Amino acid sequence: MTRHLILVGTRKGxxxxxxxxxxxxxxxxxxxxxxxxxxxxxxxPRRPGRLRMSxxxxxLGPSVFLSEDAGATWVEAxxxxxxxxxxxxxxxxVDHVFWLTPGHASTPHVWYAGTSPQGLxxxxxxxxxxxxxxxxxxxxxxxxxxxxxxxGTPDGAKLHCVIVDHADKNHLLLGMSGGGIFESHDEGASxxxxxxxxxxxxxxxxxxxxxxxxGHDPHCVVMHPVxxxxxxxxxxxxxxxxxxxxxxxxxxxxxxxPREVGDIGFPIVGHPRDPDTFWxxxxxxxxxxxxxxxxxxxxxxxxxxxxNSFVKQNTGFPQEQAWWTVKRQCxxxxxxxxxxxxxxxxxxxxxxxxDEGASxxxxxxxLPQIYSVEVVRLP
Amino acid sequence: MxxxxxxxxxxxxxxxxxxxxxxxxxxxxxxxxxxxxxAAVDARYRGAGFRLVDEQGNIRRHIAMFVGETxxxxxxxxxxxxxxxxxxxxxxxx
Numbered sequence: 125m126t127r128h129l130i131l132v133g134t135r136k137g138x139x140x141x142x143x144x145x146x147x148x149x150x151x152x153x154x155x156x157x158x159x160x161x162x163x164x165x166x167x168x169p170r171r172p173g174r175l176r177m178s179x180x181x182x183x184l185g186p187s188v189f190l191s192e193d194a195g196a197t198w199v200e201a202x203x204x205x206x207x208x209x210x211x212x213x214x215x216x217x218v219d220h221v222f223w224l225t226p227g228h229a230s231t232p233h234v235w236y237a238g239t240s241p242q243g244l245x246x247x248x249x250x251x252x253x254x255x256x257x258x259x260x261x262x263x264x265x266x267x268x269x270x271x272x273x274x275x276g277t278p279d280g281a282k283l284h285c286v287i288v289d290h291a292d293k294n295h296l297l298l299g300m301s302g303g304g305i306f307e308s309h310d311e312g313a314s315x316x317x318x319x320x321x322x323x324x325x326x327x328x329x330x331x332x333x334x335x336x337x338x339g340h341d342p343h344c345v346v347m348h349p350v351x352x353x354x355x356x357x358x359x360x361x362x363x364x365x366x367x368x369x370x371x372x373x374x375x376x377x378x379x380x381x382p383r384e385v386g387d388i389g390f391p392i393v394g395h396p397r398d399p400d401t402f403w404x405x406x407x408x409x410x411x412x413x414x415x416x417x418x419x420x421x422x423x424x425x426x427x428x429x430x431x432n433s434f435v436k437q438n439t440g441f442p443q444e445q446a447w448w449t450v451k452r453q454c455x456x457x458x459x460x461x462x463x464x465x466x467x468x469x470x471x472x473x474x475x476x477x478x479d480e481g482a483s484x485x486x487x488x489x490x491l492p493q494i495y496s497v498e499v500v501r502l503p
Numbered sequence: 504m505x506x507x508x509x510x511x512x513x514x515x516x517x518x519x520x521x522x523x524x525x526x527x528x529x530x531x532x533x534x535x536x537x538x539x540x541x542a543a544v545d546a547r548y549r550g551a552g553f554r555l556v557d558e559q560g561n562i563r564r565h566i567a568m569f570v571g572e573t574x575x576x577x578x579x580x581x582x583x584x585x586x587x588x589x590x591x592x593x594x595x596x597x
Contacts (some may be wrong), residue, residue: 183512183592184554200550206558217557467585 127456129251130499132468133162136492138177140195145480147464150487164453167500168226176251186220188502190251203253204232205237215289225286226292238283240272257485259313275302285345289352297345304340321374323361343390344452351399356392358404363387365431377431385418391455395463400430403465403481405450416447426481440484453496468494505582508573516551538578540588552556567593
């Protein structure tokens with residue numbers, strides 16, 4: 125019988141909500157790995173019931189756990205992502221596995237992982253053993269790309285948003301905070317930056333007026349699952365769209381959001397079928413960067429025309445004095461005809477909309493700080 | 504014989520065992536290294552070694568290891584026959 129799973133990773137463990145085919149009734153189960161940081165908890169669209177979870181323990185370091193039965197049982201990866209020794213004193217150790225991405229449909233056992241400190245890893249056995257993607261981690265420009273110690277997020281620089289083009293298994297994208305967006309057309313053997321047109325307000329302008337090629341801070345990057353030429357990304361310095369049928373330069377569509385809301389935020393999710401429709405959750409990136417809902421009034425903003433205009437969607441949310449926000453892995457959509465949009469908040473609330481953002485209801489209100497939300501429909 | 508005390512954080516690996524007696528041969532010396540002790544712990548509890556020591560051979564930041572009463576940060580530390588190794592979750596974060 126068809127059911128939906130909402131996979132919720134938090135700062136203190138993982139929870140799963142199981143819903144019926146109509147998404148009317150939800151039951152929560154968990155926690156799994158109580159006390160561990162779950163940076164990413166994801167489903168494999170290639171094989172129903174296959175789940176993967178990044179588990180980080182403050183004491184015991186990073187790992188990946190695997191389930192083949194929709195979370196009923198879990199086993200630990202035999203060889204979690206780990207950097208290889210480096211003879212020149214630059215050896216690094218993985219602090220946490222921040223991101224997990226299933227590979228292309230034609231390679232059913234391939235997975236990618238992004239870590240902090242920044243590294244790209246690949247598994248060819250379903251996530252049980254992992255190897256470095258040497259073309260990226262050992263790229264001669266890698267140290268320049270990732271920048272210095274001040275160019276990462278407070279709990280460590282992150283490699284995230286590993287994207288596999290649905291139409292081409294050799295075509296990969298990823299984001300680095302900081303570092304920018306990078307692209308490969310040969311399954312990770314070689315890479316180039318993809319940051320034209322993106323602001324870098326945290327660096328001085330270059331003397332010759334040119335743009336920085338890398339060093340940017342993309343917070344969340346999405347490629348449309350059907351129209352691979354259409355990319356969106358929420359950056360530390362604005363909200364951007366790239367239509368590669370038109371060129372290779374990102375356009376700052378966030379300028380079309382109301383000025384008092386701004387276009388700073390972390391998450392962005394796209395409609396599963398319509399390349400012009402997507403949702404963002406702006407946060408306050410003014411002054412001292414409180415990273416809260418602007419004015420304490422949380423709202424999702426939806427565009428249905430590729431970012432030319434936006435509609436505020438906050439029906440059901442608290443209307444004032446609500447200072448939570450939404451992290452980059454914490455918005456998701458399902459594939460229903462009336463698309464469901466889901467978000468998890470920094471104060472442990474899981475919200476859902478079953479009418480494409482028009483109205484919102486709370487599904488769980490007292491979880492730990494939410495680090496990731498995914499939704500999957502099981503046949 | 505070396506007595507190893509294990510932390511609660513490893514319960515998923517050890518099944519809740521708190522103490523382990525290791526009979527490690529040290530043919531050429533009166534002591535073995537801490538690295539050998541950790542390897543023996545990992546052999547007993549598969550996967551536990553990587554939870555204590557990272558891929559560069561460093562004791563994880565929030566794990567503390569004592570040989571007798573002395574905190575050590577290097578796996579090259581010597582553990583005498585009859586000695587005691589205590590592995591604890593460090594007092595990190597209150």
